Amino acid sequence: MNLNKVLIIAEAGVNHNGDVELAKQLINVAADAGADYVKFQTFISEQVISKHAQMADYQKTNTGKTESQLEMVKRLELSHEDHYKLIDHCAKKGINFLSTAFDFESLEFLKGKLDFYKIPSGEITNLPYLIKVAQLGLPIIMSTGMANLQEVKDAFNVLIANGILKENITILHCNTEYPTPMEDVNLNAMLSIQKELGVAVGYSDHTLGIEVPTAAVAMGATVIEKHFTLDNTMEGPDHKASLEPNELKAMVKAIRNIETALGHYKKEPSPSESKNKAIARKSIVASKTIVKGELLTENNITTKRPGNGISPMQWPNIIGTTAVKDYKEDDLI
Structure with a gap:
Protein backbone atom coordinates (compact mmCIF):
# COMPACT_ATOMS: atom_id res chain seq x y z
CA MET A 1 0.00 0.00 0.00
CA ASN A 2 1.39 3.39 -0.99
CA LEU A 3 0.63 5.78 1.83
CA ASN A 4 1.35 9.51 1.86
CA LYS A 5 1.11 9.68 5.63
CA VAL A 6 1.09 7.31 8.58
CA LEU A 7 -2.23 5.47 8.64
CA ILE A 8 -3.68 5.50 12.16
CA ILE A 9 -6.18 2.76 12.96
CA ALA A 10 -8.09 3.27 16.19
CA GLU A 11 -8.92 -0.28 17.26
CA ALA A 12 -12.33 -0.36 18.95
CA GLY A 13 -12.30 -4.15 18.59
CA VAL A 14 -14.81 -5.61 21.00
CA ASN A 15 -14.61 -2.76 23.50
CA HIS A 16 -18.25 -1.96 22.72
CA ASN A 17 -19.15 -5.01 24.87
CA GLY A 18 -21.74 -6.04 22.28
CA ASP A 19 -23.67 -2.78 22.59
CA VAL A 20 -24.08 -0.91 19.30
CA GLU A 21 -24.69 2.39 21.11
CA LEU A 22 -21.35 2.04 22.91
CA ALA A 23 -19.81 1.24 19.53
CA LYS A 24 -21.17 4.52 18.16
CA GLN A 25 -19.60 6.36 21.09
CA LEU A 26 -16.29 4.73 20.24
CA ILE A 27 -16.65 5.98 16.67
CA ASN A 28 -17.21 9.49 18.03
CA VAL A 29 -14.02 9.26 20.11
CA ALA A 30 -11.92 7.96 17.20
CA ALA A 31 -13.19 10.67 14.88
CA ASP A 32 -12.59 13.39 17.47
CA ALA A 33 -9.03 12.12 18.02
CA GLY A 34 -8.27 12.42 14.31
CA ALA A 35 -7.71 8.74 13.56
CA ASP A 36 -7.98 7.64 9.93
CA TYR A 37 -9.95 4.46 10.59
CA VAL A 38 -11.96 3.00 13.43
CA LYS A 39 -11.76 -0.78 13.43
CA PHE A 40 -14.16 -3.37 14.79
CA GLN A 41 -14.23 -7.18 14.66
CA THR A 42 -16.67 -9.17 12.55
CA PHE A 43 -17.27 -12.80 13.42
CA ILE A 44 -19.79 -15.55 13.95
CA SER A 45 -18.66 -16.97 17.25
CA GLU A 46 -19.49 -20.61 16.54
CA GLN A 47 -17.54 -20.51 13.26
CA VAL A 48 -14.43 -19.16 14.96
CA ILE A 49 -14.25 -20.82 18.37
CA SER A 50 -14.96 -24.38 19.40
CA LYS A 51 -16.80 -25.14 22.62
CA HIS A 52 -13.56 -26.61 23.97
CA ALA A 53 -11.45 -23.44 23.58
CA GLN A 54 -10.34 -21.86 26.83
CA MET A 55 -9.88 -18.17 27.58
CA ALA A 56 -6.37 -16.75 27.37
CA ASP A 57 -4.74 -15.91 30.69
CA TYR A 58 -5.00 -12.18 29.98
CA GLN A 59 -8.72 -12.63 29.23
CA LYS A 60 -9.25 -14.39 32.56
CA THR A 61 -7.29 -11.66 34.34
CA ASN A 62 -9.00 -8.78 32.58
CA THR A 63 -12.54 -10.13 32.87
CA GLY A 64 -12.24 -11.84 36.24
CA LYS A 65 -14.18 -14.79 34.79
CA THR A 66 -13.37 -18.44 34.04
CA GLU A 67 -16.04 -19.15 31.43
CA SER A 68 -15.25 -20.67 28.03
CA GLN A 69 -13.86 -18.47 25.29
CA LEU A 70 -17.00 -19.11 23.24
CA GLU A 71 -19.27 -17.86 26.02
CA MET A 72 -17.20 -14.71 26.44
CA VAL A 73 -16.94 -13.90 22.73
CA LYS A 74 -20.61 -14.62 21.99
CA ARG A 75 -21.58 -11.64 24.14
CA LEU A 76 -19.29 -9.40 22.06
CA GLU A 77 -20.67 -10.36 18.64
CA LEU A 78 -22.23 -7.67 16.45
CA SER A 79 -25.05 -8.52 14.06
CA HIS A 80 -25.02 -7.60 10.38
CA GLU A 81 -27.65 -4.98 11.15
CA ASP A 82 -25.34 -3.53 13.80
CA HIS A 83 -22.56 -3.27 11.21
CA TYR A 84 -24.74 -1.25 8.86
CA LYS A 85 -25.56 1.14 11.71
CA LEU A 86 -21.87 1.57 12.47
CA ILE A 87 -20.94 2.11 8.82
CA ASP A 88 -23.61 4.82 8.58
CA HIS A 89 -22.40 6.43 11.80
CA CYS A 90 -18.79 6.47 10.54
CA ALA A 91 -19.94 8.28 7.42
CA LYS A 92 -21.74 10.88 9.53
CA LYS A 93 -18.64 11.42 11.68
CA GLY A 94 -16.20 11.59 8.77
CA ILE A 95 -14.07 8.61 9.73
CA ASN A 96 -13.41 5.46 7.70
CA PHE A 97 -14.99 2.19 8.82
CA LEU A 98 -12.84 -0.92 9.12
CA SER A 99 -13.39 -4.36 10.57
CA THR A 100 -11.40 -7.55 10.81
CA ALA A 101 -13.19 -10.71 9.71
CA PHE A 102 -12.43 -13.95 11.54
CA ASP A 103 -14.35 -16.43 9.38
CA PHE A 104 -15.30 -16.98 5.74
CA GLU A 105 -18.89 -15.83 6.09
CA SER A 106 -17.72 -12.59 7.70
CA LEU A 107 -15.18 -12.05 4.92
CA GLU A 108 -17.99 -12.33 2.39
CA PHE A 109 -20.20 -10.00 4.40
CA LEU A 110 -17.52 -7.30 4.45
CA LYS A 111 -17.07 -7.36 0.66
CA GLY A 112 -17.70 -3.91 -0.76
CA LYS A 113 -17.56 -2.28 2.67
CA LEU A 114 -13.78 -1.94 3.14
CA ASP A 115 -10.81 -0.18 1.54
CA PHE A 116 -8.52 -3.07 2.49
CA TYR A 117 -8.60 -6.26 4.51
CA LYS A 118 -6.92 -6.50 7.90
CA ILE A 119 -5.61 -9.97 8.75
CA PRO A 120 -5.43 -10.50 12.53
CA SER A 121 -2.47 -12.19 14.17
CA GLY A 122 -4.40 -15.35 14.98
CA GLU A 123 -5.07 -16.10 11.30
CA ILE A 124 -1.48 -15.84 10.06
CA THR A 125 -1.15 -19.64 10.05
CA ASN A 126 -4.67 -20.26 8.70
CA LEU A 127 -3.91 -21.23 5.09
CA PRO A 128 -7.53 -21.48 3.83
CA TYR A 129 -8.26 -18.05 5.34
CA LEU A 130 -5.16 -16.47 3.80
CA ILE A 131 -6.04 -17.83 0.36
CA LYS A 132 -9.62 -16.58 0.65
CA VAL A 133 -8.54 -13.07 1.72
CA ALA A 134 -6.03 -12.84 -1.11
CA GLN A 135 -8.59 -13.94 -3.69
CA LEU A 136 -10.87 -11.07 -2.65
CA GLY A 137 -8.34 -8.78 -4.31
CA LEU A 138 -8.11 -5.80 -1.97
CA PRO A 139 -4.88 -4.48 -0.42
CA ILE A 140 -3.96 -6.24 2.81
CA ILE A 141 -2.58 -5.20 6.20
CA MET A 142 -1.44 -8.22 8.20
CA SER A 143 -0.58 -8.41 11.91
CA THR A 144 2.10 -10.84 13.02
CA GLY A 145 1.65 -11.34 16.76
CA MET A 146 2.93 -14.71 18.07
CA ALA A 147 4.69 -15.40 14.74
CA ASN A 148 8.33 -15.95 13.95
CA LEU A 149 9.92 -14.57 10.80
CA GLN A 150 9.49 -17.81 8.85
CA GLU A 151 5.75 -17.87 9.60
CA VAL A 152 5.50 -14.25 8.44
CA LYS A 153 7.31 -15.16 5.21
CA ASP A 154 5.07 -18.19 4.67
CA ALA A 155 1.89 -16.11 5.05
CA PHE A 156 3.33 -13.38 2.83
CA ASN A 157 4.16 -15.92 0.12
CA VAL A 158 0.60 -17.29 0.24
CA LEU A 159 -0.77 -13.81 -0.38
CA ILE A 160 1.65 -13.23 -3.27
CA ALA A 161 0.90 -16.66 -4.79
CA ASN A 162 -2.80 -15.84 -4.75
CA GLY A 163 -2.62 -12.58 -6.61
CA ILE A 164 -1.76 -9.82 -4.14
CA LEU A 165 1.01 -7.48 -5.31
CA LYS A 166 3.86 -6.82 -2.89
CA GLU A 167 3.13 -3.09 -2.96
CA ASN A 168 -0.40 -3.82 -1.73
CA ILE A 169 0.78 -5.61 1.41
CA THR A 170 1.71 -3.93 4.69
CA ILE A 171 2.96 -6.11 7.53
CA LEU A 172 2.54 -5.03 11.14
CA HIS A 173 4.91 -6.15 13.86
CA CYS A 174 2.82 -7.04 16.89
CA ASN A 175 2.93 -8.72 20.28
CA THR A 176 -0.26 -10.49 21.29
CA GLU A 177 -0.25 -9.96 25.02
CA TYR A 178 -2.65 -7.48 26.63
CA PRO A 179 -0.92 -5.39 27.86
CA THR A 180 2.48 -6.13 26.31
CA PRO A 181 5.44 -5.79 28.69
CA MET A 182 8.01 -3.30 27.42
CA GLU A 183 10.74 -5.93 27.41
CA ASP A 184 8.69 -8.00 24.95
CA VAL A 185 7.95 -5.24 22.40
CA ASN A 186 11.08 -5.79 20.27
CA LEU A 187 10.41 -2.94 17.85
CA ASN A 188 13.55 -3.79 15.90
CA ALA A 189 11.74 -6.88 14.61
CA MET A 190 9.65 -4.51 12.50
CA LEU A 191 12.82 -3.53 10.66
CA SER A 192 13.79 -7.18 10.24
CA ILE A 193 10.47 -7.85 8.49
CA GLN A 194 11.03 -4.87 6.22
CA LYS A 195 14.56 -5.98 5.34
CA GLU A 196 13.58 -9.60 4.74
CA LEU A 197 10.46 -9.03 2.62
CA GLY A 198 10.96 -5.56 1.17
CA VAL A 199 7.45 -4.46 2.12
CA ALA A 200 5.92 -1.52 3.92
CA VAL A 201 5.75 -2.18 7.66
CA GLY A 202 3.87 -0.88 10.65
CA TYR A 203 3.09 -1.69 14.23
CA SER A 204 0.03 -2.95 16.07
CA ASP A 205 0.45 -1.95 19.70
CA HIS A 206 -0.81 -3.50 22.92
CA THR A 207 1.47 -1.72 25.39
CA LEU A 208 0.21 0.75 27.95
CA GLY A 209 0.65 4.37 26.91
CA ILE A 210 1.66 5.99 23.64
CA GLU A 211 5.48 5.93 23.70
CA VAL A 212 5.97 2.75 21.70
CA PRO A 213 3.68 3.50 18.73
CA THR A 214 5.20 6.98 18.54
CA ALA A 215 8.69 5.45 18.51
CA ALA A 216 7.57 3.02 15.80
CA VAL A 217 6.67 5.95 13.55
CA ALA A 218 10.12 7.43 14.09
CA MET A 219 11.56 4.07 13.01
CA GLY A 220 9.58 4.00 9.78
CA ALA A 221 6.16 2.51 10.56
CA THR A 222 3.63 3.44 7.88
CA VAL A 223 0.62 2.08 9.82
CA ILE A 224 -0.15 2.27 13.53
CA GLU A 225 -2.98 0.29 15.11
CA LYS A 226 -3.90 0.87 18.73
CA HIS A 227 -6.75 -0.31 20.97
CA PHE A 228 -8.88 2.33 22.66
CA THR A 229 -11.87 2.36 24.96
CA LEU A 230 -14.32 4.73 26.54
CA ASP A 231 -13.06 3.75 30.01
CA ASN A 232 -10.36 1.17 30.74
CA THR A 233 -12.05 0.14 33.96
CA MET A 234 -15.00 -1.31 32.01
CA GLU A 235 -15.60 -5.04 32.07
CA GLY A 236 -14.19 -6.91 29.08
CA PRO A 237 -11.05 -8.65 27.81
CA ASP A 238 -9.30 -5.68 26.13
CA HIS A 239 -10.27 -2.55 28.07
CA LYS A 240 -7.31 -2.63 30.46
CA ALA A 241 -4.78 -2.59 27.59
CA SER A 242 -6.60 0.21 25.71
CA LEU A 243 -6.14 3.96 25.56
CA GLU A 244 -8.80 6.22 27.00
CA PRO A 245 -10.15 9.02 24.77
CA ASN A 246 -7.71 11.73 25.87
CA GLU A 247 -4.79 9.31 25.43
CA LEU A 248 -5.91 8.36 21.93
CA LYS A 249 -6.04 12.02 20.98
CA ALA A 250 -2.55 12.53 22.45
CA MET A 251 -1.21 9.56 20.47
CA VAL A 252 -2.59 10.85 17.18
CA LYS A 253 -1.10 14.30 17.88
CA ALA A 254 2.28 12.80 18.81
CA ILE A 255 2.36 10.66 15.66
CA ARG A 256 1.49 13.59 13.43
CA ASN A 257 4.20 15.69 15.11
CA ILE A 258 6.82 12.95 14.65
CA GLU A 259 5.67 12.43 11.07
CA THR A 260 6.18 16.12 10.36
CA ALA A 261 9.47 16.24 12.25
CA LEU A 262 10.96 13.38 10.22
CA GLY A 263 11.01 15.68 7.20
CA HIS A 264 13.31 14.84 4.29
CA TYR A 265 16.81 13.41 3.99
CA LYS A 266 18.59 16.57 2.85
CA LYS A 267 20.66 18.31 5.53
CA GLU A 268 20.24 22.04 5.03
CA PRO A 269 19.21 25.08 7.09
CA SER A 270 15.47 25.23 7.59
Whole structure:
Protein backbone atom coordinates (compact mmCIF):
# COMPACT_ATOMS: atom_id res chain seq x y z
CA MET A 1 0.00 0.00 0.00
CA ASN A 2 1.39 3.39 -0.99
CA LEU A 3 0.63 5.78 1.83
CA ASN A 4 1.35 9.51 1.86
CA LYS A 5 1.11 9.68 5.63
CA VAL A 6 1.09 7.31 8.58
CA LEU A 7 -2.23 5.47 8.64
CA ILE A 8 -3.68 5.50 12.16
CA ILE A 9 -6.18 2.76 12.96
CA ALA A 10 -8.09 3.27 16.19
CA GLU A 11 -8.92 -0.28 17.26
CA ALA A 12 -12.33 -0.36 18.95
CA GLY A 13 -12.30 -4.15 18.59
CA VAL A 14 -14.81 -5.61 21.00
CA ASN A 15 -14.61 -2.76 23.50
CA HIS A 16 -18.25 -1.96 22.72
CA ASN A 17 -19.15 -5.01 24.87
CA GLY A 18 -21.74 -6.04 22.28
CA ASP A 19 -23.67 -2.78 22.59
CA VAL A 20 -24.08 -0.91 19.30
CA GLU A 21 -24.69 2.39 21.11
CA LEU A 22 -21.35 2.04 22.91
CA ALA A 23 -19.81 1.24 19.53
CA LYS A 24 -21.17 4.52 18.16
CA GLN A 25 -19.60 6.36 21.09
CA LEU A 26 -16.29 4.73 20.24
CA ILE A 27 -16.65 5.98 16.67
CA ASN A 28 -17.21 9.49 18.03
CA VAL A 29 -14.02 9.26 20.11
CA ALA A 30 -11.92 7.96 17.20
CA ALA A 31 -13.19 10.67 14.88
CA ASP A 32 -12.59 13.39 17.47
CA ALA A 33 -9.03 12.12 18.02
CA GLY A 34 -8.27 12.42 14.31
CA ALA A 35 -7.71 8.74 13.56
CA ASP A 36 -7.98 7.64 9.93
CA TYR A 37 -9.95 4.46 10.59
CA VAL A 38 -11.96 3.00 13.43
CA LYS A 39 -11.76 -0.78 13.43
CA PHE A 40 -14.16 -3.37 14.79
CA GLN A 41 -14.23 -7.18 14.66
CA THR A 42 -16.67 -9.17 12.55
CA PHE A 43 -17.27 -12.80 13.42
CA ILE A 44 -19.79 -15.55 13.95
CA SER A 45 -18.66 -16.97 17.25
CA GLU A 46 -19.49 -20.61 16.54
CA GLN A 47 -17.54 -20.51 13.26
CA VAL A 48 -14.43 -19.16 14.96
CA ILE A 49 -14.25 -20.82 18.37
CA SER A 50 -14.96 -24.38 19.40
CA LYS A 51 -16.80 -25.14 22.62
CA HIS A 52 -13.56 -26.61 23.97
CA ALA A 53 -11.45 -23.44 23.58
CA GLN A 54 -10.34 -21.86 26.83
CA MET A 55 -9.88 -18.17 27.58
CA ALA A 56 -6.37 -16.75 27.37
CA ASP A 57 -4.74 -15.91 30.69
CA TYR A 58 -5.00 -12.18 29.98
CA GLN A 59 -8.72 -12.63 29.23
CA LYS A 60 -9.25 -14.39 32.56
CA THR A 61 -7.29 -11.66 34.34
CA ASN A 62 -9.00 -8.78 32.58
CA THR A 63 -12.54 -10.13 32.87
CA GLY A 64 -12.24 -11.84 36.24
CA LYS A 65 -14.18 -14.79 34.79
CA THR A 66 -13.37 -18.44 34.04
CA GLU A 67 -16.04 -19.15 31.43
CA SER A 68 -15.25 -20.67 28.03
CA GLN A 69 -13.86 -18.47 25.29
CA LEU A 70 -17.00 -19.11 23.24
CA GLU A 71 -19.27 -17.86 26.02
CA MET A 72 -17.20 -14.71 26.44
CA VAL A 73 -16.94 -13.90 22.73
CA LYS A 74 -20.61 -14.62 21.99
CA ARG A 75 -21.58 -11.64 24.14
CA LEU A 76 -19.29 -9.40 22.06
CA GLU A 77 -20.67 -10.36 18.64
CA LEU A 78 -22.23 -7.67 16.45
CA SER A 79 -25.05 -8.52 14.06
CA HIS A 80 -25.02 -7.60 10.38
CA GLU A 81 -27.65 -4.98 11.15
CA ASP A 82 -25.34 -3.53 13.80
CA HIS A 83 -22.56 -3.27 11.21
CA TYR A 84 -24.74 -1.25 8.86
CA LYS A 85 -25.56 1.14 11.71
CA LEU A 86 -21.87 1.57 12.47
CA ILE A 87 -20.94 2.11 8.82
CA ASP A 88 -23.61 4.82 8.58
CA HIS A 89 -22.40 6.43 11.80
CA CYS A 90 -18.79 6.47 10.54
CA ALA A 91 -19.94 8.28 7.42
CA LYS A 92 -21.74 10.88 9.53
CA LYS A 93 -18.64 11.42 11.68
CA GLY A 94 -16.20 11.59 8.77
CA ILE A 95 -14.07 8.61 9.73
CA ASN A 96 -13.41 5.46 7.70
CA PHE A 97 -14.99 2.19 8.82
CA LEU A 98 -12.84 -0.92 9.12
CA SER A 99 -13.39 -4.36 10.57
CA THR A 100 -11.40 -7.55 10.81
CA ALA A 101 -13.19 -10.71 9.71
CA PHE A 102 -12.43 -13.95 11.54
CA ASP A 103 -14.35 -16.43 9.38
CA PHE A 104 -15.30 -16.98 5.74
CA GLU A 105 -18.89 -15.83 6.09
CA SER A 106 -17.72 -12.59 7.70
CA LEU A 107 -15.18 -12.05 4.92
CA GLU A 108 -17.99 -12.33 2.39
CA PHE A 109 -20.20 -10.00 4.40
CA LEU A 110 -17.52 -7.30 4.45
CA LYS A 111 -17.07 -7.36 0.66
CA GLY A 112 -17.70 -3.91 -0.76
CA LYS A 113 -17.56 -2.28 2.67
CA LEU A 114 -13.78 -1.94 3.14
CA ASP A 115 -10.81 -0.18 1.54
CA PHE A 116 -8.52 -3.07 2.49
CA TYR A 117 -8.60 -6.26 4.51
CA LYS A 118 -6.92 -6.50 7.90
CA ILE A 119 -5.61 -9.97 8.75
CA PRO A 120 -5.43 -10.50 12.53
CA SER A 121 -2.47 -12.19 14.17
CA GLY A 122 -4.40 -15.35 14.98
CA GLU A 123 -5.07 -16.10 11.30
CA ILE A 124 -1.48 -15.84 10.06
CA THR A 125 -1.15 -19.64 10.05
CA ASN A 126 -4.67 -20.26 8.70
CA LEU A 127 -3.91 -21.23 5.09
CA PRO A 128 -7.53 -21.48 3.83
CA TYR A 129 -8.26 -18.05 5.34
CA LEU A 130 -5.16 -16.47 3.80
CA ILE A 131 -6.04 -17.83 0.36
CA LYS A 132 -9.62 -16.58 0.65
CA VAL A 133 -8.54 -13.07 1.72
CA ALA A 134 -6.03 -12.84 -1.11
CA GLN A 135 -8.59 -13.94 -3.69
CA LEU A 136 -10.87 -11.07 -2.65
CA GLY A 137 -8.34 -8.78 -4.31
CA LEU A 138 -8.11 -5.80 -1.97
CA PRO A 139 -4.88 -4.48 -0.42
CA ILE A 140 -3.96 -6.24 2.81
CA ILE A 141 -2.58 -5.20 6.20
CA MET A 142 -1.44 -8.22 8.20
CA SER A 143 -0.58 -8.41 11.91
CA THR A 144 2.10 -10.84 13.02
CA GLY A 145 1.65 -11.34 16.76
CA MET A 146 2.93 -14.71 18.07
CA ALA A 147 4.69 -15.40 14.74
CA ASN A 148 8.33 -15.95 13.95
CA LEU A 149 9.92 -14.57 10.80
CA GLN A 150 9.49 -17.81 8.85
CA GLU A 151 5.75 -17.87 9.60
CA VAL A 152 5.50 -14.25 8.44
CA LYS A 153 7.31 -15.16 5.21
CA ASP A 154 5.07 -18.19 4.67
CA ALA A 155 1.89 -16.11 5.05
CA PHE A 156 3.33 -13.38 2.83
CA ASN A 157 4.16 -15.92 0.12
CA VAL A 158 0.60 -17.29 0.24
CA LEU A 159 -0.77 -13.81 -0.38
CA ILE A 160 1.65 -13.23 -3.27
CA ALA A 161 0.90 -16.66 -4.79
CA ASN A 162 -2.80 -15.84 -4.75
CA GLY A 163 -2.62 -12.58 -6.61
CA ILE A 164 -1.76 -9.82 -4.14
CA LEU A 165 1.01 -7.48 -5.31
CA LYS A 166 3.86 -6.82 -2.89
CA GLU A 167 3.13 -3.09 -2.96
CA ASN A 168 -0.40 -3.82 -1.73
CA ILE A 169 0.78 -5.61 1.41
CA THR A 170 1.71 -3.93 4.69
CA ILE A 171 2.96 -6.11 7.53
CA LEU A 172 2.54 -5.03 11.14
CA HIS A 173 4.91 -6.15 13.86
CA CYS A 174 2.82 -7.04 16.89
CA ASN A 175 2.93 -8.72 20.28
CA THR A 176 -0.26 -10.49 21.29
CA GLU A 177 -0.25 -9.96 25.02
CA TYR A 178 -2.65 -7.48 26.63
CA PRO A 179 -0.92 -5.39 27.86
CA THR A 180 2.48 -6.13 26.31
CA PRO A 181 5.44 -5.79 28.69
CA MET A 182 8.01 -3.30 27.42
CA GLU A 183 10.74 -5.93 27.41
CA ASP A 184 8.69 -8.00 24.95
CA VAL A 185 7.95 -5.24 22.40
CA ASN A 186 11.08 -5.79 20.27
CA LEU A 187 10.41 -2.94 17.85
CA ASN A 188 13.55 -3.79 15.90
CA ALA A 189 11.74 -6.88 14.61
CA MET A 190 9.65 -4.51 12.50
CA LEU A 191 12.82 -3.53 10.66
CA SER A 192 13.79 -7.18 10.24
CA ILE A 193 10.47 -7.85 8.49
CA GLN A 194 11.03 -4.87 6.22
CA LYS A 195 14.56 -5.98 5.34
CA GLU A 196 13.58 -9.60 4.74
CA LEU A 197 10.46 -9.03 2.62
CA GLY A 198 10.96 -5.56 1.17
CA VAL A 199 7.45 -4.46 2.12
CA ALA A 200 5.92 -1.52 3.92
CA VAL A 201 5.75 -2.18 7.66
CA GLY A 202 3.87 -0.88 10.65
CA TYR A 203 3.09 -1.69 14.23
CA SER A 204 0.03 -2.95 16.07
CA ASP A 205 0.45 -1.95 19.70
CA HIS A 206 -0.81 -3.50 22.92
CA THR A 207 1.47 -1.72 25.39
CA LEU A 208 0.21 0.75 27.95
CA GLY A 209 0.65 4.37 26.91
CA ILE A 210 1.66 5.99 23.64
CA GLU A 211 5.48 5.93 23.70
CA VAL A 212 5.97 2.75 21.70
CA PRO A 213 3.68 3.50 18.73
CA THR A 214 5.20 6.98 18.54
CA ALA A 215 8.69 5.45 18.51
CA ALA A 216 7.57 3.02 15.80
CA VAL A 217 6.67 5.95 13.55
CA ALA A 218 10.12 7.43 14.09
CA MET A 219 11.56 4.07 13.01
CA GLY A 220 9.58 4.00 9.78
CA ALA A 221 6.16 2.51 10.56
CA THR A 222 3.63 3.44 7.88
CA VAL A 223 0.62 2.08 9.82
CA ILE A 224 -0.15 2.27 13.53
CA GLU A 225 -2.98 0.29 15.11
CA LYS A 226 -3.90 0.87 18.73
CA HIS A 227 -6.75 -0.31 20.97
CA PHE A 228 -8.88 2.33 22.66
CA THR A 229 -11.87 2.36 24.96
CA LEU A 230 -14.32 4.73 26.54
CA ASP A 231 -13.06 3.75 30.01
CA ASN A 232 -10.36 1.17 30.74
CA THR A 233 -12.05 0.14 33.96
CA MET A 234 -15.00 -1.31 32.01
CA GLU A 235 -15.60 -5.04 32.07
CA GLY A 236 -14.19 -6.91 29.08
CA PRO A 237 -11.05 -8.65 27.81
CA ASP A 238 -9.30 -5.68 26.13
CA HIS A 239 -10.27 -2.55 28.07
CA LYS A 240 -7.31 -2.63 30.46
CA ALA A 241 -4.78 -2.59 27.59
CA SER A 242 -6.60 0.21 25.71
CA LEU A 243 -6.14 3.96 25.56
CA GLU A 244 -8.80 6.22 27.00
CA PRO A 245 -10.15 9.02 24.77
CA ASN A 246 -7.71 11.73 25.87
CA GLU A 247 -4.79 9.31 25.43
CA LEU A 248 -5.91 8.36 21.93
CA LYS A 249 -6.04 12.02 20.98
CA ALA A 250 -2.55 12.53 22.45
CA MET A 251 -1.21 9.56 20.47
CA VAL A 252 -2.59 10.85 17.18
CA LYS A 253 -1.10 14.30 17.88
CA ALA A 254 2.28 12.80 18.81
CA ILE A 255 2.36 10.66 15.66
CA ARG A 256 1.49 13.59 13.43
CA ASN A 257 4.20 15.69 15.11
CA ILE A 258 6.82 12.95 14.65
CA GLU A 259 5.67 12.43 11.07
CA THR A 260 6.18 16.12 10.36
CA ALA A 261 9.47 16.24 12.25
CA LEU A 262 10.96 13.38 10.22
CA GLY A 263 11.01 15.68 7.20
CA HIS A 264 13.31 14.84 4.29
CA TYR A 265 16.81 13.41 3.99
CA LYS A 266 18.59 16.57 2.85
CA LYS A 267 20.66 18.31 5.53
CA GLU A 268 20.24 22.04 5.03
CA PRO A 269 19.21 25.08 7.09
CA SER A 270 15.47 25.23 7.59
CA PRO A 271 13.53 28.42 6.82
CA SER A 272 12.90 29.04 10.51
CA GLU A 273 16.56 28.86 11.56
CA SER A 274 18.21 30.64 8.62
CA LYS A 275 17.57 34.04 10.15
CA ASN A 276 19.67 33.03 13.18
CA LYS A 277 22.90 32.43 11.28
CA ALA A 278 24.22 35.95 11.78
CA ILE A 279 23.25 35.92 15.45
CA ALA A 280 24.69 32.54 16.48
CA ARG A 281 27.75 32.25 14.24
CA LYS A 282 30.98 34.24 14.52
CA SER A 283 33.12 36.40 12.24
CA ILE A 284 36.77 37.41 12.24
CA VAL A 285 37.11 40.70 14.15
CA ALA A 286 39.86 42.95 15.50
CA SER A 287 40.83 42.10 19.06
CA LYS A 288 42.54 45.49 19.48
CA THR A 289 43.21 48.65 17.51
CA ILE A 290 44.85 47.87 14.17
CA VAL A 291 46.35 50.50 11.87
CA LYS A 292 46.35 50.30 8.10
CA GLY A 293 49.32 48.30 6.81
CA GLU A 294 49.73 46.32 10.05
CA LEU A 295 50.13 42.54 9.75
CA LEU A 296 47.10 40.55 10.87
CA THR A 297 48.16 37.94 13.43
CA GLU A 298 46.70 35.88 16.26
CA ASN A 299 47.66 38.77 18.52
CA ASN A 300 45.36 41.33 16.94
CA ILE A 301 42.41 39.40 15.50
CA THR A 302 39.93 36.95 17.04
CA THR A 303 36.45 35.50 16.40
CA LYS A 304 33.23 36.96 17.83
CA ARG A 305 29.56 37.27 17.04
CA PRO A 306 27.78 38.36 14.85
CA GLY A 307 28.37 36.08 11.89
CA ASN A 308 27.82 38.54 9.06
CA GLY A 309 31.52 39.10 8.34
CA ILE A 310 34.36 36.85 7.18
CA SER A 311 33.82 33.28 8.40
CA PRO A 312 36.35 31.91 10.90
CA MET A 313 36.73 29.03 8.44
CA GLN A 314 38.85 31.53 6.45
CA TRP A 315 41.22 32.07 9.39
CA PRO A 316 44.31 30.56 7.64
CA ASN A 317 43.73 32.84 4.66
CA ILE A 318 43.55 36.00 6.83
CA ILE A 319 46.51 35.34 9.12
CA GLY A 320 49.62 36.96 7.65
CA THR A 321 47.80 39.43 5.42
CA THR A 322 48.03 43.22 5.74
CA ALA A 323 45.28 45.43 7.12
CA VAL A 324 43.78 47.46 4.28
CA LYS A 325 42.41 50.11 6.68
CA ASP A 326 42.36 51.09 10.35
CA TYR A 327 40.29 48.91 12.73
CA LYS A 328 38.99 49.47 16.21
CA GLU A 329 38.43 46.64 18.69
CA ASP A 330 35.50 44.39 17.61
CA ASP A 331 35.36 45.82 14.08
CA LEU A 332 34.70 43.22 11.42
CA ILE A 333 37.80 42.48 9.40
